[in-house]
Amino acid sequence: MVGAAWRSLAEDLERELRNLDPSAVVHPTVDASGLLRLKVVSEVLNRREAGAIARRWQAKAATMCECCGEPDSAVRVAGPDVVTVVCADCDQPVVPASGSERSP
Ligand SMILES: [Zn+2]
Numbered sequence: 001m002v003g004a005a006w007r008s009l010a011e012d013l014e015r016e017l018r019n020l021d022p023s024a025v026v027h028p029t030v031d032a033s034g035l036l037r038l039k040v041v042s043e044v045l046n047r048r049e050a051g052a053i054a055r056r057w058q059a060k061a062a063t064m065c066e067c068c069g070e071p072d073s074a075v076r077v078a079g080p081d082v083v084t085v086v087c088a089d090c091d092q093p094v095v096p097a098s099g100s101e102r103s104p
Contacts, residue, residue: 002028003066006036013038013057020044026054034083036061065090 002010010028017024021044031037036058040050062085065073070087078084 002030002036005064005069006030006061006066008069009036009057009061009064010038013040013053017042017045017053033081034078035085036066061085 007028010026014024014026017026017040021042024040024042024045027039027041029037029039038054038057038061040054042050045053062075063073064071064085065087066085067090068087070089073085073087074091075083075085076091
């Protein structure tokens, strides 16, 4: 599951690419280690060009909170060989929506 901020990063990249190729599509996915991967589908850019652009944006995502987009967020270990990139504000345990209210 790709976090909201990472999804909008992929949309920004897609908008930028459409200046070069109006049919360009970007597919955001999360790889096995938990980091953002951007797959660029383009009829104008070749694989090398598309890969270089995607890697630049992936590097940006690697230090950006995947929930809110806060830059310079910490990478945390979420499990064996899996990381998650979140800021301190978003790094909260998941609370059921119907639970009792809690103070900040
Ligand atoms: Zn955040």
